[in-house]
Amino acid sequence: MNRWNISITAWLVLLPLISLIPAAYAAEDTPYSVEQTPAVLALDKAITLAEQSNPGLAQRRAQAEAMSALPSQLGSLPDPMISMGLVNLPTDSLSTSQEAMTQWQLGISQEIPFPGKLALKQQAAAERANASAFMTTEYKQQLIQYVTSYWWQLFYLEKTLAIISTNKTLLKQFIDIAETKYRVGHGLQQDVLLAQLELSKLLNREIELSSEREQVVIRLNTLLSRPTDTPIQLPAFQNIDTTLLEIKPIADILYLAKQNRPFLQQQKHLIAAAAEEKALAEKNLLPDFKVSAAYGLRQGNNLDGSDRSDMLSLQVGITVPLFADKKQKMAISQKNSELKQQHFAYQDSWNQVQADIANYMTQYEQARQQYSLLNTGILPQARQTIASMLSGYQVNKVDFLNLVRAQITLYDYETQLWLSVKTAKTALANLKASVGKDTFYE
The missing domain is CATH 2.20.200 (Outer membrane efflux proteins (OEP))
Structure with a gap:
């Protein structure tokens, strides 16, 4: 009779926990809450704010405008x-x-000036003005890359904090079960202590991630030219696109990069400017x-x-040109070396772009495959395992240590899922900045 009473008591404690599991995992879809309720900051809104208000981008736009005023000045008598x-x-x-x-x-x-000199000066200045305009576009794309990376980092932190909140609730229920079984003589005190230790670890991790979240908010607000303490709230999970599509082969993406990357276009205009300046130096002999x-x-x-x-x-x-050997001809040699330097700089930049693209594509594909495996295979199996082990623990068929370890393993898999999303989305942002446009999907 006493055994039946003990079993009934354990089930009364266990049933609320089992019923809590689906609700707990559903709660992960709710972003990490903050004390204030600021306006929702979607990714496209964050990018728009950065483009409109970032002082670094405004500075480079002003510089490009200033450079565009030079050609007509240098081309005039x-x-x-x-x-x-x-x-x-x-x-x-x-x-x-x-x-x-x-x-x-x-x-x-x-x-x-001898006929043709003014035209060469004007053309060289025009090429440098075009290079400055492309450098502004390059800075803009780098800014979007940083905003996007921080936004997805914030998304990952909020999802992880939500998972921690869920696991805290479950571990507290584990502690209640372990204490109940210990009181009726069917459990060990070390089970209670183990669950409390794992709960303390989660609390410590929560403190670390909360601090990291604050740092990301500061960095993101800085890029948006807002006060660093401006609270940020992300959209509801169902309104965030976490799909990870297949992308084109690397050969196609490299072709797009060579045609569209602003940094490479800037290098091409600098080469053209150096060529015009070399021709001008040769004409200065006249x-x-x-x-x-x-x-x-x-x-x-x-x-x-x-x-x-x-x-x-x-x-x-x-x-x-009485001193041509020491003056004009030396200027020709100088400009010839500067032209070679620009050609080498372009080749070096192109090599680096190819390496970056290959690296980002590898990161994206690895994260995409991990997300698919975790989302469709590992996580459903792990959740089923936890539910089965809870039932087995109630009838003393599963050791408490294994139950807790299984729950911690599930926590790790869940955080890895959202880490893979963050990694993939960040790699895509980096890839877009390296290519110069985002038309690299199949």
Whole structure:
């Protein structure tokens, strides 16, 4: 009779726990709650906020606008110079009519570079302006990459904190069962202590993840140019796209990257600018010109009593590359080396882009396969195992230590599931930044 009473008592404690399991796992779909209830921050909204308010991006946009104003300046002739003066004034009388050569003179002069030089200067500046514009786009894509990575990191932390909350509840129920069985003589005190130890470990992990969550919130708010203590709430789980699709082969993605990556396009424009500057250095061996004209107004009379006529002066000057070996030819050598440097820089950048893309694709594919295995195979089996072991523990067919270990293993699998989602989504964000666009799905 006493055995039946003990069994009934254990079942009364165990049944609420078994009924709690489905609700506990369903509760994981609710994001980790915070004390405040801020506006929901979806990923696309976070990206839009970053694009609109990030000061680093605004700085580079302003820099690109400034660079775009250079070509027209460098492609224009130097400003002409107007001069006015009194020429050949005698010092004995300071009279403007005493000497025939004394005159008030008004002149204008214009420097004229050898034909083609201004066009080369303008084209080189235009290429550098285009490079600056592509660098702005590159920074924008890197910004989106960081925002996306932090957003998915926050998603992972909130899902993990929700799982911890669920496991805390279950471990507390385990403790109640172990204590009940211990009181009626069918359990061991070490079972109670073991469950309490595992609960303490979860509490410690919760503290660590909560701190990490606060740090991610600070970093994300900084990218959005908001106060660092602005609370962030993610959308409900059912409104977050966690699907992981297959992507194109690496050859197709590398082709897309070569055509679309802003950093590579910037390098191409820098190569073009260096080529224009080299051509300009070669053209600097040719002379520049200076054309001047002056009108002289004379006063007084000629010996025959007639008025003195005014004077017109015309002059053409030409530069002589007298020190070409030390100056112009050395400049040509310099620009030739700079052009080689830009070609090597492009090749080095392209090699790095290929390595990054291969690395991110490997990360994504591994995480995608892990997610599929955990979601469709391991987790359903682990949950069924836990439910079966709970029933076996009630009739003393399962050791309490194995039951707790199984629950902790399930916790690990659940966190690995969302870690694989975070890893895959972060790899996709990195891949998008490396390619320059996101049309890399099959």
